[in-house]
Amino acid sequence: MQIQTPPSIPPIEARDRLVAAALDQFTRNGYAATSVRELCEAAGVSKPVLYYYFKSKEGLYLEIMNGIGQLFDQRVAELSSINGSVRQRLLHFFTGMFDGASDNLPVVKLAYMIYFGPPQGAPFVDFNRFFDQMLKIVDSLIVEGIELGEILQCDRKALVWTLVGSFQTIQEEQICRNEARIGHDGLVAVINLILNGVDPNASHVECTRSCKI
Amino acid sequence: MQIQTPPSIPPIEARDRLVAAALDQFTRNGYAATSVRELCEAAGVSKPVLYYYFKSKEGLYLEIMNGIGQLFDQRVAELSSINGSVRQRLLHFFTGMFDGASDNLPVVKLAYMIYFGPPQGAPFVDFNRFFDQMLKIVDSLIVEGIELGEILQCDRKALVWTLVGSFQTIQEEQICRNEARIGHDGLVAVINLILNGVDPNASHVECTRSCKI
DNA sequence: AAGTATACCTACCGATAGGTAGGTTGCTGC
């Protein structure tokens, strides 16, 4: 069988090389600005091979979208099964999502590009469900925290958006900067600062304010 | 002069119609997936007219990018000239940026698309300066707040990222959802929740915690 | 040995891309 593998490409299957090339090229250039010719050159195959495995450019794109969805679902499942205080579970959830994203930066970068960017003629993929699911999980944990007296009665919606919003922007910093100015440790500091602000046992967390009673 | 203006387009100059069409089409479809033909059809002119005014597709794109930069700079200047407490100035700054963005959603949407998306063959435009400038302004205000005793000594970097991160995600919600689940009032609630958490005079803002001294 | 399936190939298709050549019309200034 003729295998026209350029020496620099490891001997993986043509199909996998196409997926890898597509992830890379779609992240770098976007859907519309990435040609089938470029994808096949990067994968070291001819164009009919792409059509043989994926039926179309769009088919290859959807293959990658399905992969992203599965990655996210798997990660969320992994992070929903620890015990501890609500604060511990919130920290575990956020840092787990953050580290998972940092280990898959190209995939996450593509997901953000699609979330914020225009379709570019690509088939529609609704990434809102990722964000929505995060809001839901964090809200559940906050409800539990309030019920257990770990979190002050406060504007729950504001607290959810503060936590998820901070997380989101720190994650975005990893994607949009070559050298991120804040990372895992900064995320932990942010989550702690927020939760310290709504902690009923404030003296427990180094309250420096002089309380007026 | 032959003006082939479709009846639905108000009689504004061809150049302005091209800019408006380009903003709309680049936001909807992205740079690469928007053809010169589509732009000219939307503007009601023939292709040479675009080349007459902007020299190229790229030239039209850069015209819009310059406009975005100027809008942002003007807005920041407007919001930097009020008096009041640090909290009042922070609220004014964030709500002013938010309302300014809400009044120019297509422009902000395009800016986000470019910030998160790939170049798509478009000339590079560095939108980091917008985000960087926000970080800087908020950090200055927090430094002042700590000096004035309005804000507790705390992890300043964490506080900056919490405030700007929450703002950013709430603004992103306006862009990515047809019906945003949080808006101006939610933003105010979030900023207040964060600042309440680092307020030295906690009882002043309805502290419900029982302090242990 | 022959037929079938898989995994690839080259050559080519019609359509559209970004862009230009060469032109027309109306207005303005001299």
Place this chain on the structure above:
DNA sequence: GCAGCAACCTACCTATCGGTAGGTATACTT
């Protein structure tokens, strides 16, 4: 009145697009 300019036009250019037709080579099954 005419030259020059601004603001537009049609017709056309080359290059590349997404995709297919028709094929080859190898391995496997009968």
